[in-house]
Amino acid sequence: MTVYPFVSSFKDRHGKVRYRYRRGTRQISLKGEPGSPEFERQYELAANGISNLSDNHRANLIDRYVKSSLKRARTRSARQLVPMDITEPDVVSLLELQGWRCSVSGIPFPLKNVDQDRSNHAFRPSLDRVFPHLGYTKGNVRIVCEIVNLAMNNWGEGPLLTLVKEMRANALAN
Numbered sequence: 001m002t003v004y005p006f007v008s009s010f011k012d013r014h015g016k017v018r019y020r021y022r023r024g025t026r027q028i029s030l031k032g033e034p035g036s037p038e039f040e041r042q043y044e045l046a047a048n049g050i051s052n053l054s055d056n057h058r059a060n061l062i063d064r065y066v067k068s069s070l071k072r073a074r075t076r077s078a079r080q081l082v083p084m085d086i087t088e089p090d091v092v093s094l095l096e097l098q099g100w101r102c103s104v105s106g107i108p109f110p111l112k113n114v115d116q117d118r119s120n121h122a123f124r125p126s127l128d129r130v131f132p133h134l135g136y137t138k139g140n141v142r143i144v145c146e147i148v149n150l151a152m153n154n155w156g157e158g159p160l161l162t163l164v165k166e167m168r169a170n171a172l173a174n
Contacts, residue, residue, distance in 0.1 A: 002034065002035060004021075004034060004043055006021050006022055006023045006046075006047075007019055007020070007021055007022075007030065007034075007043065008020060008022060019034065019039070021043065021046035021047070028042075028045075028046040030042040030043060030046065045100075062092065062095070065124070065125055066088045066091045066092060067088070069091065069125065069126070069127050070086070070087075070088065070091065070127075072127075073086070073127050073136045076136075077135055077136050080132075080135075082129075082132070082133065082134070082135030082136070083134070083135035083136070083137050084135055084136040084137070085135075085136070085137050085138060086127075086136050086137065086138060086141055090138060090141075091127070091143070094141065094142065094143050095109075095125065095143060098142070098143055102123075102125075102143070102144045102145040102148055103128075103142040103143060103144055104128075104142075104144050104145075104148045104152075104157065104160070105144070105145055105148055107123055107145055109123065109124065109125045109143075109145070110123055110124065121146060122145065122146055122147040123145045123146065123147065124145070124146050125143045125144075125145070125146075126143065126144055126145065126146040126148075126149040127141055127142075127143060127149075128141065128142050128143065128144045128148075128149050128152065129141060130142060148160065151163075
């Protein structure tokens with residue numbers, strides 16, 4: 001039998017057994033029975049910090065994010081005269097490959113409507129060119145949090161990691 005950390009079960013008012021993922025203050029309902037493909041998918045999303053939005057709502061948010069980020073990338077690539085060959089499926093597969101997390105910080109991307117909740121703007125997904133002069137090309141793009149991308153804009157990943165290390169040391173010292 002598979003063990004699912006942070007999962008508990010309870011009987012609802014109709015006597016049906018329900019499952020939920022609870023970690024800290026986050027609580028996410030899980031659909032299906034343990035061991036079923038649906039339950040496994042729901043558990044994986046919950047463990048990665050993604051609430052179980054309806055598939056349609058989730059697809060709409062992803063579609064909106066992908067289209068808007070590609071539109072901004074096309075504009076920047078034309079202005080900066082760098083190549084652009086990534087497509088919507090490329091961006092979606094990157095998001096899935098990265099487990100819906102920032103590739104630098106590991107912070108999960110919010111799948112809420114970030115337009116309505118401005119507190120999530122800093123952590124929304126953003127396309128990052130690993131080597132800016134190579135443009136938005138397959139193998140040169142990763143998805144990071146907006147705040148990470150802005151911080152790396154002028155100085156790159158090295159100074160950002162140094163800053164984070166020093167901030168952590170300072171926090172531990174105080």
